[in-house]
Amino acid sequence: MGEGERAAESGGFSATRAGAKCGRWNPTAEQVKVLTDLFRSGLRTPSTDQIQMISAHLSAFGKIESKNVFYWFQNHKARERHHKKRRRGPRDEEDDDGDHQKARSRCLASELCAIAGCTKGKQDLFWQRQERETETLELFPLKSCSSDEEKVMSMRSELWGRPFLDAARDPPLDLRLSFI
Amino acid sequence: MGEGERAAESGGFSATRAGAKCGRWNPTAEQVKVLTDLFRSGLRTPSTDQIQMISAHLSAFGKIESKNVFYWFQNHKARERHHKKRRRGPRDEEDDDGDHQKARSRCLASELCAIAGCTKGKQDLFWQRQERETETLELFPLKSCSSDEEKVMSMRSELWGRPFLDAARDPPLDLRLSFI
DNA sequence: GCAAATTAATGATTTATTCAAG
């Protein structure tokens, strides 16, 4: 599992698959980490702009497309729910391990929304160039609760504190994602 | 965009919604007709290129986006099946009127695929710019079986035999859609 | 130790369901 983990600083870039067959996307450990952190920060269904921005920045870690980000969130969301279902046999309805909160399917808590800037169920599947009022909200707030902060920090440092990115290309970056 | 489309010759432009609120897409009668004909010709899940091309040409009849075409086929496919379900009450499981073939959910008959140039389960949801061998196949073959030909012809004439399109913009058009 | 075979994860599509505009 933690296979390509060390890839980051050990020099071996894990899954970039530089000259691969262009099969399916194989995310880098760093990409997965960032996506996971975003997810755990509450982001469930990123908007078009969010996806494109996330994709753009994750491309620094390896080949990636917008649709990969879209699919990743879809799958991750669906599978987290399913994994909870089959704990301790078919019975036992209302039980979670302390791993995550409930994160119910319908709408995620407004707090998390506020943190991550979710679209609140208004996703235009990428082709909507529809102009609309776009506020901006900081995706990675410095303030966050305990353990999450560590992850957020590590992600931040990975994204912007690494030699992967030219200082020229991603310099004054604070990754603000727009939402409705 | 050309909004003064002024619609069909009947004067009553059905749904162009020239200065509308940009609510949801309201297809023109001609647009619906073409889409329906395509559907009845066997096209179920048009590919990216097909969608874009269809959309491009249907835009001559009024405001339209690619996603509208995409959604239209999704909904039409799903609802045709559902409409069959509630014929003659809740009972009655396996019954079709002679309107269409079975058109089972999984994969449509290869014949229809050949006619319509379906992607055979390989649809890249619009964002895949992946280069691949794209053969071209005529979407509206002159040859077709009996009743369908009439519809196909009518559609052809509407699309290309009308004054809607400038001869300059769509002149040597034969609408070949690419598929895998 | 190493590949072929098998299983587990998970990326990518398709289908069903739901929401809401008209």
Next chain:
DNA sequence: CTTGAATAAATCATTAATTTGC
């Protein structure tokens, strides 16, 4: 009530883990 739009559930397909026989 019809239907465009959007989301979630189910499914397919490919890649990585892993097992297994040599």
